[in-house]
Structure formats: structure tokens, C-alpha cells
Amino acid sequence: MGYPILTEIRRSRVRLKKVLDRLLPVILSIAVFLAVAILASLLLTVIISGGHRLSWNLITNYPSANPNEAGMRSAILGSIYTVGLSTLICIPISMATAIYLVEYSRGGKLSSILSYNISNLAGVPSIIFGVVGLGFLAYWLGMGRTIITGAFTLAILTLPLVTVTSVEALKAIPDDLRHGAYALGATTFQVVRYVVLPRALPMMLTGGILGISRALGEAAPILVVSGLIFIREDPTSLFSKFTVIPLQLYNWISRPQQAFIELSSAGIIILLLVLLILNGIVIGLRYFLIKRAGQL
């Protein structure tokens, strides 16, 4: 106790520490608050700007130069066609990939290269998928700037996301069950078919829904594949020209008239509602699955 100054310094440092200790969670929660606030103000802006423009016209009418009549019927149908088809392509491939990686390969060198490539694919910027869709599918393969080209582009774009969820779904199945079936002389396919898949399917489904909501919101790759075009008719086949909801919104956003900007807000509300419903289904499914897992 011969150095009163040192003791004083130490004391004040302790005090400082105490304050910091109290303050840190507050500072950190400000970051969380900020993120939530941005989300909230975004939603608020959209609702204030576009709420009064919500109407059935928006869903049932074709785009028009008159904002009071304009709707996004062709874009909605285009989204349903492309995203629906891309889901049909993506989900089986993702499931099969996950089954190969988890059930068949059991961690060899080849499978680690293949799964590494899945994370590589996940890192490719989404617009690149559009550029390649345009260059390879539309021109090289001659599929044109059509619904089917858009669907394949979106399918490959969402492939990594859906595959990763499927892999997680399979890994969540306890090995006990697999070994039990193997010990009775089941083949790998039988183990998958009878024991693993029935259990993992709902969780895999959530991956599929996540893929759908990702594909629904993607504008950039479709912008490149389809171009920014004005469509006033329903798609008639998979080789029709098309547009999608986010592109219709982009079109309206880029116009100078206030009425179209409000229209885009209304369109955004509809798009966000659809995504909200999809995510609600995912959360509900997961909750149900966790509850079921807890019971057993």
C-alpha cells in the first residue's frame, strides 16, 4: 500500500471496467435494434407509399401505361411458371445430391471435392447465372430468352441452398436407425427408402420452400435472361417470352411518375406477403418437427 497513486489508478480502472461491463450489452443491443429498425422502416415506407394502391387490378390486369389500370398479371404468371418449373428441377436434384453425399459416399475424397463445388456454386454472384443462362442456354443451346431458360437458370441458382438444407435434414437422422436397418441386411437404397427418407422428408421440404422464396425474389439473373420487356398476354408455353414479379417492380420503380412508384410499393407489399407466408410455413414446419423430435 506504499503507492497510493497506483491504488487510485487501479480503483478507477475497476470502476471503468464495471461501467463497461454494464454498457456492453446495451451497445450490442443497439446494433440489433438498428437492424430491426431498418427492417421496420422499410416495411413502413412501402406500406405508406403503396397501401392505397392495393387492389385486385394489380393482380388481374396486364401492365399498362395508365397507372390506374396497370397490373402485374403477366409477371405473376411468369413467376409461377419459372419458379414452379425451377422447383421441379431443383428439388429432385438437391435431394439426390444430399442422399449421395450423406448416405452413399460416407466421406471419400471424391465426395469432398463434389461438396466443395456445391459451396463454390453458392458463392457465384446471382447475375452470373443469368449471364450464363443467356449465353449458354438461350443462345448456344438455342432455348431462347424463354420461361424454360429462366427456370433452368433459377434451378441451378437455388441448387446449393436447397442441397445444403437437405444434407442437414439427412444428418439429423440418428445413425442408430440406419445401422439397425443395415444389420438386418438392407441395402443402402432400402435404408434410404424405408428408414431415412420418411423421417427426413418434411425437413427437406423446408429447404425446397426456402429455395422457392429465394427464386421468387431474384431479379438480376432473370433480368439478364429475359430482358426488360413489356408483356400483355399470358404465357402460352414453356417457350414463351416472360417477365417476373421483381422485374415488373423494377420497371415501375425506374419510371419517373409518382403513380408508378406507388404502384411498385403496392407490388412490393404483395411480394413480401407471399414471402412471409412461405417463411411462415417453414417456421411452422420446423417447429412441428422439433416438437415431434422432442416427443420421441
Add this chain to the structure above:
Amino acid sequence: MMIKSYTQLLSEYLGPGKDKMSDSSEPEVVKVENLKVVYGDKVAIDGISISFKKHYITAIIGPSGCGKSTLLRSINRLNDLIPNAKVYGKVYFNGVDIYSKDVDPVFIRSRISMVFQRPNPFPFSIFDNVAFGLKVNGFKLTKDELYKKVKDALVKAALWDEVKDRLDSHAYSLSGGQQQRLCIARSLAVDPEVLLLDEPTVSLDPISTARIESLLRSIKDEYTIIIVTHNMLQAARVSDYTVVMMPDDHMVGRIIEYGATKEIFTNPRDKRTEDYISGRIG
């Protein structure tokens, strides 16, 4: 249908020129020769040579980590399922080396079935659990035959009386001991020659344990049973022969003694066996 001998069938299955069978009157169903199992770069067991006699119960005992389960899992190629597990040496089943590349592990596993430490019934009904093995192995059965098979298996596993009125209820509605007997019934339904049990009663209460021990004794005339246990009294109660395993200085599991159970427990030759049995090791 002309009934061929088992050896004949196997040799046909494996193709001509690959006849490595010994005489089928051989009393040793499973014969392990100089077995070594490596996980990654860790040697789990090494230098294991042992024969298991037909229609007897053999117990494998030893302290935890001595590789008992590893040895058991080598006998029906379940180690194949573990990434970076490597098996060296030979395991003969009815004279056929099950690790030769012509042999399908799936076939081996339907003849050498296994029951695990923790009961692991499938998330189906009780009936479907027992019928599962019959289904995957492609037995073409009528509804009545299937029912009879399932019933027989459940009777053998001493579970029939408890579940006969609720075959359609979910397997998870059974108690732990019942679930384990269900797993035994599931294995017996496919009529294996060898039944492997990996510490089947470790998670069960004494009454369930006693039930399982008595059912094992009651079926031993039809099956060759190999049971891993770290409960020496259990080994003494149920088994005819006993294998004692012990990790060496490098934690590699080795067999230190093998013989009739009575001999091992009353007159062990190895000092370590004596120490282990009397509770000084493990």
C-alpha cells in the same frame, strides 16, 4: 425343390473357382484370423484370432475401450459404414472370407444380424418393425405367412404376450426393455445364423435384463450367439464360452484369454483376467 447344401449354394453364389469352403460339418460358424481394425490412424484392435462355435453363446468381455464392439462390428461388416475404418485380416463365415471382394456385405448382414446397445426400433408400428427385415430381404410371403413369421419372432423374443393386442401401435410406445426385445425379434424374423448383441442390456433395468438373458438361453439351440458385455455376471450367467479382451500399452485391443466360461471364471490362466474378473481392472 431340391435342397442343396448351404456350402453348395454359397459357392454357386460366389461363382466357380472361388470355392474356399471348408467342410460344412465344421462346428465353427465364424472364424476370425489375425484381424486388425484401424480408424483413421488409430489402431482399435490387432492380432485377433478366434473361432465361434455353432449353437453356443460366446461372450466377449473386457474393460471399455478394449475393442469389443469393434470386433463384433467386423463380423457382419458393419464397420464398412464408418468413414475411414479399415479392416485387415480374415473373417470366415461358414468358411467364406466375408471381406473378399465377391461377397456382398448386404448378404452377410442378413445372415449375421445384430442388436445394439441402445434399443433402436424404427419409427413404425410394432408389426412393421418385425416385418421390416422380411420386406427388405425380399421374402415373398402371403399375409398369413407374414403374420405367422412376425408372431414366431415375437414369441421367441418373449414379447408376444405383451404386444399381441396392439401390433399396430407405434414402437416408441413400448418401454425400453420391450423395445430391446422388439429389436431382438426384428433380428430373429430374418432367420439369421448368427446373432450379434452389443451390450444389449446396458441401458435396461434388472428385470428387463433378466428377461433378455433367459430368452437368449431359450433360443441358443437355433442360433449362434455372440454377446458383448462389460457385465461379468451376465457373461457368467448366459455364455458357454468367454473371450477376454484387454487394451495393450498402446491402447490397442487384444484377446488375452479364451475358453469355456466356467474355466475362465473359476480358473483363469492369465493374471490380467483374474484381476479383471475380481474387479481390480476396469
Add this chain to the structure above:
Amino acid sequence: MTVDARVEALIRHIEKRRRINKFFYFLFFSATLVSTISLIVIFVTLSYESLNFFTQVSIIEFLTHTKWTALFAEKHFGVLPLLNATLITSLIAILVAAPLGVMIALFLSEYASPNLRSIVKPMVETLAGIPTVVYGYFALYFITPRILRGVWEGLQIHNALAVGLMIGVLIIPIVASISDDAMKAVPLDLRHAAYALGARKCDVALRVVLPAALSGVSASIILAFARAMGETMIAAIAGGFRSVLTFNVGEAMETMTAYIAQVATGDAPHGTIEFQSLFAVALFLLLITAALNYVGIKVVRKWAIRY
């Protein structure tokens, strides 16, 4: 049935089962190849079309010229203005996302109760699920006129600042979720050891958990930066299509992605040099983001092995 007859039936059936199993093995394996083949197709398509481009424009000009006037009569193909815009917007984005993301991660892993966590985490992740068109809209019609113009009057309607800020919000969840994983992976022992030495909670959070999770945190920032560079719609809507080499973030500038969008929506016919330039820019972007992802994934794996 005797044992032998049963075995005979078994052996007969096993061949069939083996064939079925093999068939599905090949089916599943081929599906797994799709991702790898897609990567190859992406690379080959971009390279081939770029090759056509680079027979007409030298790589030196592409990499060093300071003018990009592909859509004008007098054409220059210097990628620097586009690259500059991409880097500036991504840098602003990471300046927003890195501190906020790491703070959110620290809050989630060290302070939030499991209940609070299960509410906050999905909310933060929602930020990544909102279509980027919506962010573009928000940047152009809210952030710039209502917020930024309030403090910076000379700001152009289309500007890099608003684009960067919005991309920053978009990538907060990437930083937060990977950092949170890294922090969660720090062993509890380490925390307990620090508490045993008399550390306070803030010491544990800032001096034990954060440094221990540092490689995961840096990986999250690298991966988020790569994602920022690839973002298109926000830049196309709020950044403008003005390809000029400038460092003034209050001005409009065209990112590489916005340029691609501009050409694709325009009427540059297939086979022209404008059309091919789209592939050259795309390839350039792909190479940069691939390098960043490579480093990022490598760092993540290294940290995953350590614990």
C-alpha cells in the same frame, strides 16, 4: 422351409436388390455431378465469349484504361471505372455490415437468452431474405431523399453512398450468422477459465470470445464482401448507369453488375462487341469473387478444424 431353401431364396433376391441399389447409386451420383458440371459450364461459357471479346480488345486496355464507353460511338473498354464503383460500394457496405454484424453476433452468442435468440436471429436473417429490388427501391426513394439529403444537400439522386449502405444492410446477416457460429464454437472451458481468473463478462466477450473467433469473423467479412460485389439490383436501381472513374460517393456510378444489367436490358444484339463485353465483365467479376470465396472458405475450414 429349411435354412438352405431360405438361403437360396435370399441369394436369388439379393442380385435384384443389388441391381436396384446400383441403379439408384448412379442416379444419385449423377445428380451430385450437376453442381460441378454447372460450375464448368459457367466457366467455359464466360471464357469462350470473353475470348471473342479479347481478340478485339487487348487485356491491357481492359485492365488499365480509365474509360468505359461501350455503349457509345467511340468505344473504350477500360474496366477500371466499373471496378472502382464495385469496390467503393462494397467497401461502404462492409463498413456498415462488419461492425453491426459482429456486434449482433456477440449479442446473440454471449448475451441473448435462448428465447430472445430464437426471436432475434430469424429477424436479422430476414434482412437477407428481402428481395434486393426492395432494397433498391428503399435506397432510391427513402435513404437518399429522406435521410442522406438531410445532411448532404449536393447528393445526386443516384449515388454510390446509398447503394453501399443498402448492400451493407443486405449482408449484415452473412457477417452475423457466420460470426455467431464461430463464437458459439469457442469452447465453454475457455470462458470458464477466464471467469475463474476473475474476468468480467465484458472481458470474456471482448478479450476471450472475440479473439478466439477471429478467423471465423474475418471469414464472414470476406464472404460478405464477395456477396456485396455481386449485388446487382440495388446498384442498378439506386446507383445509376454512369460509368465514370470517380471517388465521390455522392455521385452516380455504375458497378460491374449494373453494367451487365444495363446491356442485358438494352438491345445490344447477339454477337456484337457490346454483347461480348458483358461476358468479359462477368468473367472478371466471377474471378474476383471466386478468389475471395476461396480465401473465405479456407479460413472457415481452418477454424472449423481447430475446435
